[in-house]
Amino acid sequence: MNNVFLIKYGEIAIKGKNRYLFENRLVDTIRKNMKGLGQFIVRKEQGRILVEPMEEEVDKDLVIDKLTRIFGIIGVAYGTKEEEVSMEAIKRLALHHMKEKCQEGVISFKVETRRSDKRFPLQSMEVNAQIGEYLLNELEGKVKVDVHHPEVLLMIELRTHTYVYSTTYKGAGGMPYGTNGKASLLLSGGIDSPVAGWMVAKRGVEIDAVYFHSPPYTSERAKEKVVDLAKKVAEYTGGIRVHVVPFTEIQMAIYEKCPHEQLTLIMRRIMMRIAERIARMNGNMALITGESIGQVASQTLQSLVVTDNVVEMPVFRPLIGFDKEEIVQISKKIDTFETSILPYEDCCTIFVPKHPETKPKLESIERSERLLDDIIEEMMLKAISEMEIVQA
Ligand SMILES: Nc1ncnc2c1ncn2[C@@H]1O[C@H](COP(=O)(O)OP(=O)(O)OP(=O)(O)O)[C@@H](O)[C@H]1O
Numbered sequence: 001m002n003n004v005f006l007i008k009y010g011e012i013a014i015k016g017k018n019r020y021l022f023e024n025r026l027v028d029t030i031r032k033n034m035k036g037l038g039q040f041i042v043r044k045e046q047g048r049i050l051v052e053p054m055e056e057e058v059d060k061d062l063v064i065d066k067l068t069r070i071f072g073i074i075g076v077a078y079g080t081k082e083e084e085v086s087m088e089a090i091k092r093l094a095l096h097h098m099k100e101k102c103q104e105g106v107i108s109f110k111v112e113t114r115r116s117d118k119r120f121p122l123q124s125m126e127v128n129a130q131i132g133e134y135l136l137n138e139l140e141g142k143v144k145v146d147v148h149h150p151e152v153l154l155m156i157e158l159r160t161h162t163y164v165y166s167t168t169y170k171g172a173g174g175m176p177y178g179t180n181g182k183a184s185l186l187l188s189g190g191i192d193s194p195v196a197g198w199m200v201a202k203r204g205v206e207i208d209a210v211y212f213h214s215p216p217y218t219s220e221r222a223k224e225k226v227v228d229l230a231k232k233v234a235e236y237t238g239g240i241r242v243h244v245v246p247f248t249e250i251q252m253a254i255y256e257k258c259p260h261e262q263l264t265l266i267m268r269r270i271m272m273r274i275a276e277r278i279a280r281m282n283g284n285m286a287l288i289t290g291e292s293i294g295q296v297a298s299q300t301l302q303s304l305v306v307t308d309n310v311v312e313m314p315v316f317r318p319l320i321g322f323d324k325e326e327i328v329q330i331s332k333k334i335d336t337f338e339t340s341i342l343p344y345e346d347c348c349t350i351f352v353p354k355h356p357e358t359k360p361k362l363e364s365i366e367r368s369e370r371l372l373d374d375i376i377e378e379m380m381l382k383a384i385s386e387m388e389i390v391q392a
Contacts, residue, residue, distance in 0.1 A: 046160065079165025102142050193290030245387045253375060267351065269307055288318070291320070
């Protein structure tokens, strides 16, 4: 009898001929994320992925915490396994499991069997009945069957081997990371952009991040905060590269040359242009931001349209229709909230105009940007050549 983690996956099971590619990717991600937690065998078996510890001592809670963060997994069960598929094997596992549950004070149970190996001579219902009866006899007086509200739902899975468990922990859902192309996230130190990145990564898109840093107006701590946020999101993805782009000179130039009510928008458009170039350098197909309609002046519909107009790549804004409270809820769930609310300055807030334009006209913004024509290309190239890449 061995301990085993059974991985249940959802959507990828319906991907037809591509199914094995998605499964293999999920197996790879699991292997990668288990590093540092011990030695494990990770393998596929008829619609499940099994993670088997090779050592006696594993921190079960830590492993479950890691596994339930991996995109593509909908549930993780911790149970026991016997090599053979037989009534004797099922009985050994079931009795062992229910004895442990009795010690925890459990008395009522129900047996449910999944028989993916149809060669097994008994039907699922017959297995349920026979194992139920066996447990009642073996644990006489200590347990009873309750088919409506059992304290323990004892699950038996008959695949190439026999598995028994009773608790399934909810997984992150979504699609296996890296199965849906690559995109660049414009990551600031706020609440929204880490959530936006997490949401797109959850759909299987591999992400890297671009952060615009404006020393001395933004401190080293502000930069570390952004890297910390990327690390939090990386707990779901298995690592994120953060491109830290020096932005002070560009910001000062905009401040000196352009109308102040247009500062934020022009700055945002230049951020987009630089991010698009970095994305191309990395073979990425799209940009991601944390904007939602109407949240601040630079996020009115008109502003978003003017921002998009400067790049060719599609810009994904997964939070577009979300209220702040809804975004906060997700950021708490994925554990970025506490870091996001740390009070370090943001390069956008420092140069914020007193009266920002809320209904910008593209022609007017482009006219102002022409004031930067003779310097901006060189400045953008310099910023990209001086950017620092931090592995989060
Ligand atoms: N310094 C920066 N570096 C990289 N991206 C940025 C930066 N500042 C803003 N962005 C991008 O622009 C979007 C809008 O920024 P803005 O400051 O208007 O919104 P916000 O509500 O503060 O967003 P967030 O909470 O993500 O900071 C952010 O979600 C982010 O994607």
